[in-house]
Amino acid sequence: MNKIPILELQNVDTYYGSIQALYDIDIVIYDGELACLLGGNASGKSTILKTILGVCNIRKGMVKLNGERIDGKPTKYIISKGVAIVPENRRIFPRLSVLENMEMGAYLRTDRTEVKRDIERMLGLFPRLKERLHQPGITLSGGEQQMLAMARALLSNPKILLMDEPSMGLAPILVDQQFDLIHKVNQQGTTVFVVEQNATMALSIADRGYVLQTGSIVLADTAQALLNNEMMQKAYLGGEN
Amino acid sequence: MDVYLQQLPQQLVNGLTIGGVYALIAIGYTMVYGILFMLNFAHGEVYMIGGFAGWWVLNLLSRNNVPIMNAAIVISLMLIIAMAVTGLLGMMIERFAYRPLRKAPRLNLLLSALGVSIFLQNLVLNYQGAEIRFFHVSSLIPESIRVFHIGNVVLSFTRILVILVTFLLMALLTVMVKKTKVGKAMRATAQDTEAATFMGIDVDRIIVLVFLVGSALGGAAGTLVGLLFTQVDYYVGFQAGLKGFTAAVLGGIGNIFGAMMGGIILGLVEALATTFFPSAYKDVVAFVILILVLIFRPWGLMGEKIPEKV
Numbered sequence: 001m002n003k004i005p006i007l008e009l010q011n012v013d014t015y016y017g018s019i020q021a022l023y024d025i026d027i028v029i030y031d032g033e034l035a036c037l038l039g040g041n042a043s044g045k046s047t048i049l050k051t052i053l054g055v056c057n058i059r060k061g062m063v064k065l066n067g068e069r070i071d072g073k074p075t076k077y078i079i080s081k082g083v084a085i086v087p088e089n090r091r092i093f094p095r096l097s098v099l100e101n102m103e104m105g106a107y108l109r110t111d112r113t114e115v116k117r118d119i120e121r122m123l124g125l126f127p128r129l130k131e132r133l134h135q136p137g138i139t140l141s142g143g144e145q146q147m148l149a150m151a152r153a154l155l156s157n158p159k160i161l162l163m164d165e166p167s168m169g170l171a172p173i174l175v176d177q178q179f180d181l182i183h184k185v186n187q188q189g190t191t192v193f194v195v196e197q198n199a200t201m202a203l204s205i206a207d208r209g210y211v212l213q214t215g216s217i218v219l220a221d222t223a224q225a226l227l228n229n230e231m232m233q234k235a236y237l238g239g240e241n
Numbered sequence: 242m243d244v245y246l247q248q249l250p251q252q253l254v255n256g257l258t259i260g261g262v263y264a265l266i267a268i269g270y271t272m273v274y275g276i277l278f279m280l281n282f283a284h285g286e287v288y289m290i291g292g293f294a295g296w297w298v299l300n301l302l303s304r305n306n307v308p309i310m311n312a313a314i315v316i317s318l319m320l321i322i323a324m325a326v327t328g329l330l331g332m333m334i335e336r337f338a339y340r341p342l343r344k345a346p347r348l349n350l351l352l353s354a355l356g357v358s359i360f361l362q363n364l365v366l367n368y369q370g371a372e373i374r375f376f377h378v379s380s381l382i383p384e385s386i387r388v389f390h391i392g393n394v395v396l397s398f399t400r401i402l403v404i405l406v407t408f409l410l411m412a413l414l415t416v417m418v419k420k421t422k423v424g425k426a427m428r429a430t431a432q433d434t435e436a437a438t439f440m441g442i443d444v445d446r447i448i449v450l451v452f453l454v455g456s457a458l459g460g461a462a463g464t465l466v467g468l469l470f471t472q473v474d475y476y477v478g479f480q481a482g483l484k485g486f487t488a489a490v491l492g493g494i495g496n497i498f499g500a501m502m503g504g505i506i507l508g509l510v511e512a513l514a515t516t517f518f519p520s521a522y523k524d525v526v527a528f529v530i531l532i533l534v535l536i537f538r539p540w541g542l543m544g545e546k547i548p549e550k551v
Contacts, residue, residue, distance in 0.1 A: 053439070079441035091436040093429045103422070104429050108441040156441070 004031040006160050006191050007052065007083075011061035012071075014051050021047045023216045025061070029160065029193050034186040036194040036202040036223075038236060039212035045195045046088070048212070049164055053085065054078045066159065080108050082159030088168055090149040094138035098129050098148055101137050105152035115155070122151040143174045150181065160191045167198045179205050199236040203227050211236070245516050250394045252512040258400050258469065260508020261407030265462040266485025267492065267500035268414065269331075269455030275431035275495040276451055279347060282354040283334055284459055285482020286361035287327050291460025292473035293365060294323040296374050299381070306377040315381060316468070320406065323464040324457040331456025332449055340445075358478075365475040376471045403465045410458060411501050417454075418497060427451065431495065459485075480524075487531040493544020502543060 007029040014022040022044050029035045039045045050056040052063060054075045063071040070078050084105075093101050102122060106115045123130040126147040132140060140148060146166070153161055163182060167175045175198070183205040186192045196202040203209055203223045211219035211232065219226065226232050266288055273281045298319045302308055308315050338357045342350050379387070382398050389396040418424040430437040430447045438444055466481070467473045484507065492503025507527060514526040534541060 075438045076441050076443050079439065085439050087436060087439060091433055091439075093432045093436065095432055096425065096429055100425050100429075103425060104437070104440045104442070107422070107426060152440075 005029070005064075006031050006066060007193065008064040009048070009051070009061065010064070012051060012058050012063065013060035014047055014056050014058050016047075016056070021056075021215055022051065022058075025051075025215075025217055026220075027210055027217070029191060032186075032189065032191055033207045034183070034192045034194070034205060036196055036206040036209045037212060038196060038199045038202060038209055038226075040197065040236075042214075043212045044215040045197075045212055046164065047215075049085065049162055049195060052078070052083065052162065076108075079156070082157070083162065084153040084156045084158035084160075085162040085164065086146075086149045086153045086166065088164040090145045092137040092140070092145050092148050092152065095136050097134045097136060098140070099133050101148055101152050102129075102155055105155035108156065118155055118157070122155065126151055142170055143177065146170065146174070146178055147181075150185070154185065154190065158190065160193060161185065163192065163194045163196075165196060166194065167196060167201060175201060199226075199232070203237075247393060248516050249513075250392065252516050253509065254394055254396060254400065256509035256512030257505065258403050258508070259511065260505035261404055261411075262462045262466055262469075262481075262504070263484050263488040263507050264501045264504025265407055265410060265458045265465075266481055267488035267504045268411075268497060269459040270486050270489040271492070271494050271497055271500040272427075272451045272455040274489070275497075276427075276434070276448055277339070277343075277350070279339070279350040280354065280486070281334075281339075281455075282351070282482065283338070283357035283361060284455070284485065285478035285480075286358050286365075287330055287334075287456045287478070288459040288463040288481050288485070289473070289475065289478030290330060290361065290365065291323045291327040291463025292467045292477060293369065293374070293463075294326040294460065295319040295464030295467050296376055296473055298322045299376055303377065303380075307380050312381050312383065316402070319464050319468075320461055323460045327460025327463070328453045328457035331452040331459075334456075335449060335452040340448075358482075362475055362478065369475060371475060373472050373474045376467045376473070378468055378471050399468045403469050406461065406465060410461060414454070414458070414497070423447075423450065484527060487527055490531060490541055491534050493541025496541065496543045499541055499543030503541065506542075 005028050009025050009027040012022055012025040013020060025048065037045055037048060047056060051058055054070065054073055058071050062069050065078070065081055065083065068081070070081065093104065096104065099119070102119050106118070109115050128144050129147055129151060132144065137145065137148060166178050166182065170178060179201050182192060182194060194202050194206065203226055206223045208222050209226045210217050211226070219229065219232065221229070227237070266284065269284045269287070270281060273279065299315065302310055302315050302318065334357055338353045339350060342353055378399060386398050388398070418427060426437065426442045427447055427450065429440065430442060430444055434444055463473070485504070488504040488507045489500045490503070491507055492499025492501070507530065510530060511523050511527055515523055518526070
């Protein structure tokens with residue numbers, strides 16, 4: 001496989017005020033792959049996403065998207081260059097209709113007929129959303145909101161899709177569905193970077209994974225190798241010691 | 242009782258007129274609150290300056306208190322220029338008094354708004370003086386259409402104008418907010434600012450637009466009231482601002498359609514109150530309503546009780 005890096009974090013340090021949150025982070029995500037970032041509470045997972053999106057400024061290192069440096073650029077610019085995110089807790093617009101929520105996902109696109117076609121395509125992928133097209137987002141169930149958040153993110157035609165804790169707040173059966181869906185989206189060609197606490201679930205679909213501990217990457221390997229790693233077994237996968 | 246019934250249609254018309262004005266002012270409060278969670282106390286002053294801008298245009302287009310142009314053109318220009326001036330003023334207030342405080346505690350923003358309010362009031366007082374400025378409406382509007390009588394309802398031309406313009410502006414705003422891309426982006430930003438940035442929406446530009454539109458509507462209200470009551474002075478913004486704010490809270494602050502409803506209801510209730518009580522009690526009634534709403538339905542008529550974000 002010809003590996004083209006889409007997103008790169010090189011030696012990144014991020015601070016909140018005087019408190020350092022990330023230490024010398026190195027992450028590379030290649031075109032077409034499904035990578036995951038694992039870590040417990042307060043390990044810095046969200047900070048990494050905020051750093052990619054330009055919400056947090058870095059103090060050292062660089063962030064590159066398709067080879068172009070994006071650190072220090074405003075969020076809007078980074079989004080316009082092909083980054084989309086399904087935020088933690090989905091964050092759909094509660095009083096916009098399902099259709100309007102999807103239109104917001106395509107906010108920066110100017111190819112209106114293409115957008116219409118893509119919305120139709122999403123409705124084919126998520127028939128449940130079609131039934132609720134003109135309902136306010138807040139009336140959807142948790143699983144439907146997850147579908148909507150995914151559809152909304154995909155409608156920007158992202159080069160890379162970031163997913164922040166997709167299993168958060170969902171019933172176990174919905175978590176399975178959710179990860180099947182992420183897998184499917186990736187199979188259809190979208191590069192995906194999943195940030196997740198549920199390591200077993202994430203590694204079951206991912207190609208590669210990074211493990212974050214108190215702001216540093218402590219492990220980086222293929223998903224298979226991580227599943228077999230002794231430290232991973234003990235700390236994250238709940239295996240027998 | 243008969244006397245009251247006879248007065249009812251007239252009071253409904255009066256209520257609808259002033260209610261439309263309250264609604265226009267309330268929209269400005271509610272749009273800003275919806276996105277920034279702040280009360281823009283300078284909004285009443287924007288309304289006042291809208292009134293002065295209309296008066297200034299009227300005088301500019303008049304010689305010896307007689308307009309030099311067709312009344313329709315004069316009135317259109319008054320409204321357009323008042324809206325342009327106040328729209329620009331709103332954008333400047335946002336840029337210089339609120340944006341630098343975007344990350345500061347809400348209380349700082351509130352104080353800044355009060356500061357802008359006092360500043361604008363005194364600026365106008367300094368340049369215009371304290372005396373009342375009159376709109377020479379009687380020479381502006383031809384005698385033949387100045388007043389209509391329908392049954393026992395007296396309907397002045399300016400009253401019809403105010404009703405038509407306020408409802409037209411509200412209809413345009415509704416179309417903008419409901420149907421256009423930028424209107425949808427405005428609602429998205431108000432509902433979840435951070436999620437809106439993740440869509441690539443430029444929140445700063447949306448906020449500027451909110452100030453532009455809200456202030457322009459307030460400015461239009463200022464000129465319309467000038468035409469209706471034929472006068473303006475540097476202090477009219479205080480009272481109008483309070484009424485607009487009351488209407489916004491009544492409708493559910495943050496909700497644009499609530500602001501429209503709240504304004505019209507407030508106008509109607511005030512007008513009806515004057516049929517039963519001396520008209521001096523008009524404001525008492527308005528603020529009793531505000532207090533009752535705050536006690537029994539603090540989220541307003543159309544506002545929603547929104548659970549705290551997790």
